[in-house]
Amino acid sequence: MCLIVFAWRVIPGLPLVACANRDEFYDRPATPAGPWPDAPHIIAGRDLRGGGSWMGVTKTGPNGPKFAALTNIRAPDERRTDAPTRGALVADFLKGDLDAPAYLDRIAPDAQEYNGFNLILGDAAGIHWFSNRAGADPRNGRALEPGIYGVSNGLLDAPWPKVVRTKATFASLLLQGAPEEAYFEMLADTTRAPDMRLPDTGVPLDLERELSAVCIEIPGYGTRTSTVVKVYADAEPELHERVLKPCDQVAG
Template structure:
């Protein structure tokens, strides 16, 4: 994923609501979100090139459902082509039996081997954020207090325009008790940020402009927002994951 906004223990009876966009090259093969044939307890999209996933949940188990999501940290000067796939960080947690703190302790041991990432994961008992670009003060992740959070390709709650704008819209929709369609409409925002508010992530200015939108449209470069997803963990019920697969704007009907 390249943008996630989520509310942790803000709405009574709904420990987690998360809304996310996945930005990726259009020709990178993947399956839409759904139960995995070899692990039907996992509901997630699947990356068919690197393996793993970018966001998913598990059905209710002994400790309740699990949730995990990933964004890349944009740092082109640090990118290593031989690094292990980051999607395995999501799928390994969903498929495993370690609780979130124990899993993040294990991830921390090899975190430096990966290109930059943010990992948000947990269950009804607790939600955690971990990044291998966050510094030594966040060795094994950060337990999150109740609240509304956002993360794109920087660190958690970095004040990027798309993060600030989407968090504000998300909070308003939560207060209104808005229907699901309103969250997908929020994720479809193609407005680009003014140049003065753009972050400097080491890419050319014209690319920074294109990437500043909540929903990215770059069909000429074969890249853009490919899926939008809304997830809910609800007390006493199975988790909900609803995904919309987007077509490149040049190919849209």
Template sequence: MCLIVFAWKLIPATPLIAASNRDEYYDRPAAAAVCWESSPQVFAGRDLRSGGTWMGMANSNSSQDQAAGVKFAAITNIRAPSETRADAHSRGELVANYLSGQLSAQDYIASIRPLAGNYNGFNLLVADQNDMIWFSNRHQEDARNGVPLAPGIYGISNAALDTPWPKVVKTKAEFASLICQGAPQQAYFEMLSNTTQAPDCRLPDTGVSFEMERLLSSACIESPNYGTRVSSLVKIHATQPAEFIEKILR
């Protein structure tokens, strides 16, 4: 997962709205979002190489027809090529383990905090009915402890939460506008499909080549072997069944 914009507890009837793009190499096998046979309460896509997932939701009552008790989790990688370890654990298991387990968001973060060094850099979002927490094994000390988020609109890519990368700033602003308009779901997917690259003068320096920085600067990435493979829209409602809409691009 490489771009997530989300609104947390701004709309009483819909406490969480999240729109996201998953960027990955095209040859990495993956499955579309379904209820998992091993954990029927989990609804998520699946990385078929390592078994984890990049984003999903789960119902604590083991029923996708009940809105009460829905949990949400998503993860993005930290773009830091010089720090990548070949022996690190798969980051997707952090999402899968939360969704398939019974711990609250706060208790789950406490349980994985001592193990965070086993993974390459990540941003993890976990939410339950009460809390949305951002947790990272990079960045400032509070992120390494877990930051409970106040109601608001947030954006995250492959750096810290709300780092003002051009695609994060632009997509957050458009996302906020769509929420205010009560826009239909197709409008969110149109937002996520934007392939416009940032001006060269605004590109971040994350340790990859300048050409790669340019390629990765759009909300929707296109290249011969790597790019945006899945766009998703999640809405968790207070009294209605949750929605998870997925558009597979590759």
């Protein structure tokens, strides 16, 4: 995923609402979200190259349904070609029996072997954020308080224009009790940020401009899927995904 906004314990009876866009190269094969044949309690998309996932939920878990999502940290100068696939961090959590704190304790010692990532994990007991690029930030690995959060390819709530804009729109939609379609419209925003507000992530300025949109479409790369997840207090979670063209031409 390259943009996730989510509300934790903001709406009564609906502990978690998350909206996300997955940005990826169009030629990287993936399956649309759905139950996994080898683990039907998992509902998620699947990366057919690395075998992992970027976002998903489970129908059951030690503390009720589980949720997991991941974004990459954009740091081209630090990228290693021999690093393990980050999508396995999502898949292994969803497949396993550990809750989020125990799982983070397990992966933390080896986290630096991966290229940079943000990981959002949780269940009814709590939502946690972890990044292997947070350094000495005391928030790293913390349980999140009730509120609205956003993360793209920087750290949690880094004030990138698309994070700030989407969090504000998301909060407004939640307060209005907006229909699901409104969240997908939010995720379809192609507005680019002005140069003065762009982050400096180590890519050329023209590419930084294109990547500043919530919904990206550039040659060979762009927003592949938009997803809305709702985890209820007393019902099975819902995951609704839209596969965006030209991405649907290579999914499967």
